[in-house]
Amino acid sequence: MEHRDVPLGLYLHVPFCTSICNYCNFNRGLMDAPLKAAYVRALAGEVRSAGDGAPADTVYFGGGTPSLLEADEVAVLLAACREAFDLAPGAEVTLEANPETVDAAALRGWMDAGVTRISLGVQSLLDEELARLGRRHSAARAKEAVGLARAAGCDVSADLMLWLPAQSRADCAASIGALLDLGPAHVSFYLLELYPNAPLREEMARAGWSLAPDDDAAAMYLETLERTDAAGYEQYEISNVARPGKRCRHNLKYWQDGAWLGFGCGAHSTRAGCRWRNVAETGRYVDMVGRGLPPVAERRRLTHEEQLGDALFTGLRLVDGIDLEQVRQRYGVDVMARHGAALARFLEGGWLVLQAGRLRLTRRGMLLANEVMGTFV
8 A cells, every 4th residue: 555656765774883872772783893894785785686766765874873884885875775766866865873973074974975964862961861871972072063063064853862860850951952052953852761671770770860750751741842842843743843844754754654665684664565674683684685685584464454553553643643534545444433432532631633634642642642542553
């Protein structure tokens, strides 16, 4: 049920980091220069072998720390994307970066290679919070990186984490205020999610750091949105705000029932009703691609109900919500006839709104998003 007229998004995973943050659960490993060189060759090879000339209009270098790539490595990978797919001239090309890896020369190189957007992992603008997270950069270095990227003419997105260990509402407000003073085009903010095996859990226990009460976490979220509203940003997704015209086009593919191809170790793809993921281990990935084997660990065709559930679940993350007529035309399902009874309490409680043929969460309802979305899966 792929939208044939909607271009693909291309995701390229770069698993290398100079250090491992104590909260991270992504597929990554420590920097290894020879392995990185072999990996870039394999990654370009996988892109070329998968190419079918289909139109694409976004490329996203995620990680890991993609800013550990040299400009010529980025150029090689983007050349493979252009060779394998019909990449639009105005494509959005995003590179995730850690602030300590960003300088003027690196930015010039990445932009000359084709990068149009830098996504900076700022996380906090308070030094004590960065230290608790095991980040390598300081608040001053993060501010410098945002300034350098803006001066280079790049669209800048900044990630910020809320509900950090020992963080107060005042700390959160100070961090978001300092970030907004820097004027990035786009801001993503997330409540910290502590995974069972995260080293940060043990460090919190040893140091006596605790998370603020849930009510404070909700207040941090709502107060952050009030600050971004006042600064002229538009919220377009539960955790994302942007200046007008600066929304992340790549990530919108995930939320608007689009199609994307993921390349690299552990990367996921969804296209034409099929979903697959690559092998996670970097060395094995390089070996498989080198031997001409598809590096796929698992592939399966989604049922009609799974595709519908995904479209509803992800679509509700958007401030605009779900276009019910579009869903009916694509999936042959009347959402309110099927789910109306289960959704009634959320509508009555003011967490959900049905208006002009669209079903959307209110801002207060976004705090209960998972509970509401659970109706569809």
